[in-house]
Amino acid sequence: MSRSLEGKLAIVTGGSRGIGAAIAENLASKGCSLVLNYTSSSSESLTTDLCSRLSSTYNISAVGIQADVGTSSGAALVVSTATSSQKQIDIIINNAGIALNAPLPDVTLHQFEETYRVNVLGPLLLTQAALLHLPTDRSGRIVNISSVSSSCGFVGQSVYGGTKAALEAMTRTWSRELAERATVNAVNPGPVEGPLYATNTPEFLANIKGFNMHTPLMAPQPGVDSPEVIQEAKSSGGRLAHTHEVAGIVGMLCTPDSAWCTGQVMCANGGMLMLH
Structure with missing residues (x-):
């Protein structure tokens, strides 16, 4: 397999399992070194094992870091970990997310605040913290993991769907603001194993x-x-969907071949949602 990301460094949030782990493997197979962020202590051993396997299989560097990127200090810790070995952060995958579903009458303030903190504030704070370390030649890649829930109006997802719509809106804004540094795109999975x-x-x-x-x-x-x-x-x-099917689309957006694509929400849902 072509190692089109040889020598590059990526941060993947929520990288210990599910789509995040599959994205990590896809990027590693392309020669990309990794910083895998996780939040819960229960994910520590999963992340350690994954980093070890990816490092030995693909001859790349992979390290895990426990931090809550929904806080300024957590986002800063992830970036400082990433830049301890090399100063440039080439790729950011904002994958970490939660879904606290409830019908409209039952939505609580806690559900709203926590879901927006993780799904919206987290990507914003991490990207903000990494700004000074992005490339200056447009070779950077930021991929935000959205969902078809932003557009389908699933019952019970007033909050979750709203967070993903917000993430897609930020994707379009960042694609303009960061045009000299990186392309910024989103992918919108439907139902995925995990x-x-x-x-x-x-x-x-x-x-x-x-x-x-x-x-x-x-x-x-x-x-x-x-x-x-x-x-x-x-x-x-x-x-x-298999996680590797979503990861393949994310990986494609991280390669040099995707240089003329930015500000887009890319189908990663098997055709559940067809727009534009």
Whole structure:
């Protein structure tokens, strides 16, 4: 595989598992060194093991750092860790996020404040802290992980969907403000295998089944998908995306080949959402 990111350095938030871990592997396979950020102590061993495996498999440097990027001090710690070995931060993947779903009458102030702090303030603070370390030749890459929830109006996602819409709005603003330093894009996954999707309630899953059934690439294929995937799709309306499928789109946006693409929300949802 071409190592098109040889010598570059990326920060990946929420990098210990799920989409974040898959993105880390994709970037590592392209020769990119990594700083993987995680928040909870329960993710420490996962991050340590992942860093060790990626370092040995792809001959890159990978380190983990526990910090809450939803705070100024946490964001600064991640950046200082990244720049302790090399001064330039080439890639930022704002992936960390939470979903605290509730129907409108039940939304609490805590749910609102915590979800916006993690999903919106976190990316803003981290990108802000890294500004002075971005390239000056437009070779930098920032990719924000959004969601189809920003556009689909899923029941129970007043708050989560709003945070992802805010992230997409910041993507467009940053693409102009940082044009001399980096391209800035977002990707918008739909249902993806992993711990975040597993937290959804049966009511939420029933509500989005119709969306899944009409998503072109979610139709399960006998002989291609596993029997377990095919069986699960009968109740959910379609197969979930594999994390590496989303990571592949993110990785593409980080390569030199993507230099003429900025300010965009790129499909990473199998065609669930078709815009423009």
